[in-house]
Amino acid sequence: MATVTMSFILILFLSLISKGFYACSLDNININTIRSGREIQGKPEWNVTVINNCNCPQLLIKLSCKGFQTVENVDPSILSIMDDKCLLIRGKPLEGFASVKFSYAWDPPFILLPSESIVVGC
Template identity: 35%
Template structure:
């Protein structure tokens, strides 16, 4: 009976240890969270929008692309445009394709008469 209790404790310990590190493995597009709000400011007579993109996974994402139909990089108000760039007619590359580590958040603002429907589209996962 004592062996069974020790074995059960060991199994529970292993389950708790792996829960944190494997909670999003394999990662999916839902692990990239995109939030967008209107700031209330106007830039060149256009409303300003704030976009926050967060990697909610512990894994690192590479070559993250977003759907961004109608987006023009010239509309970015802050920070510099290297945080997001056009990579196709309806897609944008985040962080120049560089690594986006688990827990990382990117924020930028842009001015446009209507909000752009930013949505996660693709990424390459690097999780070890």
């Protein structure tokens, strides 16, 4: 009986540890913004890369983008602007360790932060 109890506790412990190593969250969504060196209608262009730094896919990724403006068209299949939130890749999954890129032109650059996502497949 003690062996069964110890085995159960060991399995539970290992399960909790492995969840801790593989759990994904908004902290795994990294957003890098760099200036491209181009100007569009007198505004600097910014290249944005959104990276899912986790092995699990995340979907319905929304970025806080209050006041987001651009003089350069952004492909709505990559970034859909909805008031103060921007939906990434139409809500489709961003696979583990994958990235998506877009560019916009405005001055000053916007601080884009992940605000929502759903982790799937882990």
